[in-house]
Amino acid sequence: MNDLVNAHPRGIARTCLTLNITKISTFHYPSMNSINTTITDVWDRHPDEIYRQDQSHYRGVGRWADDEAWLNIGNAARRRVSELWGLLGRTGTPQENLNILEWGPGGGANAYGLKDICSKFYGVDISEKNLIEAGRVLGAETVPGFFHPVLLAGDPASVTASIPPEIDIFFSTAVFQHFPSREYGREVLESIRNVCRDSAAGFIQIRFDNGIEKYKGIQGIEDYRARHIFANSYPLDVFWDLTMSAGFRPLYINAIRKANNYATFYLSAT
Numbered sequence: 001m002n003d004l005v006n007a008h009p010r011g012i013a014r015t016c017l018t019l020n021i022t023k024i025s026t027f028h029y030p031s032m033n034s035i036n037t038t039i040t041d042v043w044d045r046h047p048d049e050i051y052r053q054d055q056s057h058y059r060g061v062g063r064w065a066d067d068e069a070w071l072n073i074g075n076a077a078r079r080r081v082s083e084l085w086g087l088l089g090r091t092g093t094p095q096e097n098l099n100i101l102e103w104g105p106g107g108g109a110n111a112y113g114l115k116d117i118c119s120k121f122y123g124v125d126i127s128e129k130n131l132i133e134a135g136r137v138l139g140a141e142t143v144p145g146f147f148h149p150v151l152l153a154g155d156p157a158s159v160t161a162s163i164p165p166e167i168d169i170f171f172s173t174a175v176f177q178h179f180p181s182r183e184y185g186r187e188v189l190e191s192i193r194n195v196c197r198d199s200a201a202g203f204i205q206i207r208f209d210n211g212i213e214k215y216k217g218i219q220g221i222e223d224y225r226a227r228h229i230f231a232n233s234y235p236l237d238v239f240w241d242l243t244m245s246a247g248f249r250p251l252y253i254n255a256i257r258k259a260n261n262y263a264t265f266y267l268s269a270t
């Protein structure tokens with residue numbers, strides 16, 4: 001057994017040697033394992049690989065054959081970090097050498113857009129294929145050891161054993177709507193909070209629930225495969241409170257888009 005196992009008694013961690021992806025499996029929570037299987041069936045084993053890659057934002061695939069559109073994902077993340085700096089009154093402080101955590105990096109567009117301001121980038125994803133793709137996209141343009149892929153193979157809390165609690169910036173875009181429940185999102189927020197420095201800050205994009213049927217979210221995991229695009233949403237005030245109960249201080253909500261019910265929350269860890 002290695003240090004990761006000792007650090008997290010509920011899980012067993014192993015390292016995939018060729019890819020150096022940390023894998024964590026939890027065996028004591030069968031219901032979480034079956035939820036995990038259902039989500040992974042969509043994001044890693046979907047029968048339509050082009051659909052899967054397009055949905056995961058792979059450079060050059062589907063909608064992302066338009067390279068400007070793909071680069072704009074990362075450019076938006078870069079702008080959001082600057083907005084965060086403004087909200088925190090850090091405009092004179094350089095954005096450099098940051099430890100960044102993204103929950104759900106997909107094809108690596110955000111990591112690519114932020115690579116110049118960070119020294120370590122942790123990506124937690126349910127799909128091993130997506131972690132490999134993000135590493136590939138970054139590979140030629142970053143130093144070895146820059147990208148730390150973490151494969152989520154159990155409950156969201158399991159990843160905290162693989163990420164040092166030294167995160168400066170955390171974020172998640174276009175991912176919370178793919179969670180199987182609101183409760184799962186709370187567990188993700190708590191896991192992120194557990195690896196934050198006290199000075200950390202970040203942004204989380206959600207789909208908001210304003211009563212429109214399409215965005216209401218699923219009632220149970222049996223609906224996940226058919227409705228994974230619209231699986232989860234929160235009323236804005238509910239998510240605001242949820243971030244507080246997970247240990248964050250919500251700062252601001254912006255980019256409230258009625259076209260797709262997206263909203264972005266800016267949070268401070270203290």
Ligand SMILES: C[S@@+](CC[C@H](N)C(=O)[O-])C[C@H]1O[C@@H](n2cnc3c(N)ncnc32)[C@H](O)[C@@H]1O
Nearest residue numbers: 043055056057104105106125126127130173174
């Ligand atoms: C729409 S893509 C977004 C990719 C990236 N965040 C972006 O904005 O370009 C959704 C990503 O979330 C990942 N994902 C889905 N459910 C997840 C979960 N429970 N935990 C971590 N990642 C998840 C998918 O594998 C995929 O990589």
